[in-house]
Amino acid sequence: MILEDKQVLLFDLDGTLVDSAPDLAAAVNQTLIHLGREPFPEATVRNWVGNGALMLILRALSGDKDVDPELPQTLVDNALAVFLDFYAKCVCDKSKLYGNVKDTLLALKAQGYRLGIITNKPEKFVAPILDGLGLSGIFELILGGDSLAERKPHPLPLYTACKWFEVSVDQCVMIGDSKNDILAAKAANMDSIGLTYGYNYDEDLAVHQPNHLFSDFRGLLSVLKGIQEPA
Numbered sequence: 001m002i003l004e005d006k007q008v009l010l011f012d013l014d015g016t017l018v019d020s021a022p023d024l025a026a027a028v029n030q031t032l033i034h035l036g037r038e039p040f041p042e043a044t045v046r047n048w049v050g051n052g053a054l055m056l057i058l059r060a061l062s063g064d065k066d067v068d069p070e071l072p073q074t075l076v077d078n079a080l081a082v083f084l085d086f087y088a089k090c091v092c093d094k095s096k097l098y099g100n101v102k103d104t105l106l107a108l109k110a111q112g113y114r115l116g117i118i119t120n121k122p123e124k125f126v127a128p129i130l131d132g133l134g135l136s137g138i139f140e141l142i143l144g145g146d147s148l149a150e151r152k153p154h155p156l157p158l159y160t161a162c163k164w165f166e167v168s169v170d171q172c173v174m175i176g177d178s179k180n181d182i183l184a185a186k187a188a189n190m191d192s193i194g195l196t197y198g199y200n201y202d203e204d205l206a207v208h209q210p211n212h213l214f215s216d217f218r219g220l221l222s223v224l225k226g227i228q229e230p231a
């Protein structure tokens with residue numbers, strides 16, 4: 001079923017447009033080694049991505065997706081600061097666009113859609129990644145995990161984007177790889193498209209019932225047909 005009357009496409013970043021896990025895992029492991037701890041395989045760290053930098057570090061210090069509630073605050077503060085420093089130095093070293101992302105984004109833009117990014121990643125890292133991967137200038141709005149008082153799965157970033165683009169919730173679609181994206185869309189009463197190749201804690205994204213689910217980014221073109229010019 002075609003998603004009619006859409007004007008604005010809101011994209012998640014990590015796991016949707018960019019495979020950023022190699023650089024995130026490198027910075028997490030540099031942090032752990034700096035603290036005298038054991039590193040984890042990239043495949044493990046990948047499943048901890050999705051709720052922003054602080055949660056990534058809490059999971060890394062806990063060695064598990066479920067955070068140890070007893071972690072000392074000073075350790076957490078120090079580890080987060082060390083991680084942010086390491087990540088700033090390698091933010092786009094090994095990160096790559098997923099297949100068909102750039103061509104599809106350009107095709108959607110050419111069809112008249114306006115594009116934004118809503119990520120849980122700290123905002124300051126987004127522009128260097130987009131620049132490094134040849135996507136600068138494509139997105140009109142970037143909201144990071146620290147841009148507002150709430151982040152996905154809370155609907156606030158989605159509402160904020162609607163307001164910024166001066167469109168209604170019905171005119172937007174949220175596109176992402178994680179349940180946080182789909183749950184935020186549902187909470188905002190917005191349509192959503194899921195992508196199965198990213199990071200979703202090794203869980204099945206279909207459970208959250210996005211309007212459409214694709215294993216290839218190019219799938220978007222089959223349900224978004226471009227903006228109709230007024231007659």
Ligand SMILES: O=C(O)COP(=O)(O)O
Pocket residue numbers: 012013014015049050051052053056118119120121122178
């Ligand atoms: O950095 C994260 O934790 C997740 O970022 P995302 O919202 O772009 O997937």
Ligand SMILES: [Mg+2]
Pocket residue numbers: 012013014015016050176177178198199
């Ligand atoms: Mg994501």
